[in-house]
Amino acid sequence: MYRYDTYDQTLVDERVAQFRDQMDRHLAGRLGEDEFRPLRLQNGLYIQKHAPMLRIAVPYGMLGSHQLRRLAAITRRYDRGYGHFSTRQNLQLNWPALEDVPSILAELAEVQMHAIQTSGNCIRNTTSDQFAGIAADEVEDPRPWCELIRQWSTLHPEFAFLPRKFKIAVSGAAEDRAAIQVHDIGLRLWRNEQDELKVRVLAGGGLGRTPMIGDVVRDDLPWQHLLTYLEACVRVYNQFGRRDNKFKARIKILVKALGIEEFRRRVEAEWAHLKDGPQTLTPAAVTAARGHFPEPERRPVGDTAIADFERLRAENRAFARFVTNNVTDHRVPGYKAVTLSLKRREHAPGDVTADQMEAVADLADRFSFGEIRVTHEQNLVLSDVPVDDLEMLWRELDALGIANPTVGTLNDIICCPGGDFCSLANAVSIPIAQALQERFEDLDFLYDLGPLDLNISGCMNACGHHHVGHIGILGVDKKGEEYYQVSLGGNSTDDASLGKILGPSFFREDVPDVIDKVLEVYVEQRHEDERFLDTYRRIGLKPFKERVYAK
Template sequence: MYQYDAYDQTLVDERVAQFRDQMRRYLAGEIGEAEFLPIRVQNGLYIQRYAPMLRIAIPYGMLASYQLRKLGDLAERFDRGYGHFTTRTNLQLNWPRLEDVPDILAELATVQMHSIQTSGNDIRNTTTDQFAGIAKDEIEDPRPWCELIRQWSTFHPEFYFLPRKFKIAVTGATHDRAAIGVHDIGLRIYRDVHDELRFQVLAGGGLGRTPMIGDVLHDALPWEHLLTYLEATIRVYNQFGRRDNKFKARIKILVKALGIEEFRRRVDAEWAHIKDGAQTLTQDAVDHMKRFFIDPARREVPASAIDNFEHYRRQDRAFARFVTNNVTDHKVAGYKAVTLSLKRREYAPGDVTGEQMRQIADLADEYSFGEIRVTHEQNLVLSDVAVDRVVELWQKLDALGMANPTIGTLADLICCPGGDYCALANAKSIPIAQAIQERFESLDFLYDLGPLDLNISGCMNACGHHHIGHIGILGVDKKGEEYYQISLGGNQDDDTSLGKILGPSFFREDVPEVIDKVLKVYVEQRQGEERFLDTYRRLGIKPFKERVYVAA
């Protein structure tokens, strides 16, 4: 993973010192609330429903074991003993004291971490595939390109006060695991017929109040022009994006208003001025960045170990379930990627205690070269586990409660913190998640359903990405009461789609029963090995609506 040089460390240390003085002046009453607001959000500090919240950047989801230990330490010393991993692969502390935040940032800087641009109207944390660099279907490792984008976008003087927040995602595989279609800019890396590296650029995707799927802005961008083209695109947005209404300020609104052809014309006109300028990438610059993402010193795993792994899988049903759902094939024979489930009923989805963070860091050192990945689905991944150690790792994860063999199932739901924490939320999300997990806890039933994404958001900001869940749940407010709206048919993968609202919303206690009725239609109507999404697309929403409302 990327290692800071003297410039990086100086930049982060200076930001900590600046913010420490800004916080001192704010607490002393020398800076007013309105003046302090843009200062704190650009340092990842929110004021939530009951307490401040600090969002810590985890660039493209990569963590070293020593960084995770530091996060666990900070959660115990400055919070209530746990942290929350988000759908943007960051970590949130939900209960820090304002006066402690500069000390937290100073501690983060000692392990090459920060909270810069995790909030505010700027370019946020760039995300990618949690299996980047190890996926069997990968064309190009996207992590060096994500790091180039991170360095280009951090403190970019022209893009520090955009009309609204701005999010970029990158995939380098044949199968999109980064949800590029619903980002302000989505990048797909591929090779053309001449084996030249190219980027397909999507623009204008996003969720929230007005969900949209991105349009193709450039279908074959040469790699050397990646940063200049991004610069031109965001310049156009910065110039013409609306600033009079925050609900209409995202780039998706501008692309929709202009149309993709006119938006492309304006980008090309802007790009013409900078296309071959100082930010044009060179092969040396790219090679330099790739040196930070070299493969670890993996030992050769004998064929007999692979055979033994498969034999144990056939003999032990519990282990077989874990392998089927939580273990992913690796580009290197004899290795696997193992996903740790953070979906346990006693915790909110994505929550991990400080002690668990230390234990996971120890496992990463022992089994995966000290590396941890944070996933869009709010889980963690150990990316390089030799097959002759998977059984041993599974047993240790089981003791930690992180071996739930449910990755990719209904139980592996995405959930924002909702009204339990967030000041913007209309309704609570966590109790809904827990009620669904309790209602549908049978592993046999979950496996019979097959792959199924269920996403929950507490408000229209869609931090739980409910629009792209196969089943989406949105908390809404009706005259001060919490209700929940159900949508069906969303999808975050290559064939991106936005869910359609099933009908009128429901009381909290009715939601599990509604989900049960939806699932019964699927089970009764599916053909062969059809996934839920396939059955929904074949049938349409009508039979689900009839079962839920007419048969109520």
């Protein structure tokens, strides 16, 4: 994984010193809240419902075991002994004291971590596929390209105060696992018949109050021009994006207002000033970026070990369930990627305790070359596990309570912190997730349903990505009371779609019954081996609506 060079470390250390001075002046009353707000936001610091919230960057979702141990230590020293992994692969602390934040950032800098641009109206942390570099269906490893984008965008002087926040996601595999179609900019790496690497650039995706699927701006951008073309896209947005209304300030509104043809024309006109300029990528620059992601020294795993793994899988039903749902094929024979479930009823989805962080770090050292990935679905991944170690790893994960064999099922819920923490939320999210996990905990039932994404957001900001859940739940406020709106048919992968609202919203206690009725219709109407999304797209919203609202 990437390691800082002297420039990276100097930049991060100086940023910590700068923010410590800003914090001291703010606490002393010499820097007012209006002046301090943009400074704290660009260092990942929010003021939430009960306490400050600090969002820590996990670039393209990659962590080293030493970094995870430092996060555990920080949560113990400065928080309440746990952290929350978000859908953008970052870690959030919900209870730090304001005056402690500079010290937290200093401790992060010691292990090459930071919170720069994890909030504010700037280019945020670039996200990618949690299986980048190891996926069996990968065309191009997106990590070096994410790193080039990170270097280009970090503290970019022209883009420090954009109309609104700006998010970029990169995918390099046949299957999109980075939700690139619902980002401000989505990038798809692909190769043509001549094996030349090209970039498909999408713009104008996003969720929130006005959810939209991104449009293709350029389908076959040569890789050399990635940064200059990105610069052109963001310049057009910076110049023409609305600043009079924050709810209409995202690039998706600009693309919709102009139309994709006019937006494309303006980007191409701006790019004409940048193309072949000093930010044009060279083979040497890309080679250097790739060099930061060396292949681990994997030991050979022979046919006998693979056969023994298959035998264990056949003999042990619980282990087999874990493998089927939590283990992903690897491009190297004899290795697998293992997803660790952070979905338990006693914790909010995505929450992990300091003890669990340290235990996972130890397991990463023993089984996966000290590397951990954070997923869009708020889970963790050990990326390089030999198959002859899988059963031992499973037993240790089970003892830690993070071996739930439910990844990709209804119980693998994506959920924002909601009204329990967030000052913007209209309703709580975590109790809804816990109620659904309790109602639908039977594994045989979950497996019979097949792949099913259920996403929950506490407000229209859509941090839980409810718009693209196969089943989405949104907390809404009605005259000071919490209600929940259900949508069906969303999807964040290649055939991305936005869910349609089922009908009038529901009381909190009614939500499990509503979801139960939705699932009844699916089970009754599906064809053999048909996924929920396929059934919904075939029969439409009406049968679900009739069942749910029947008197």
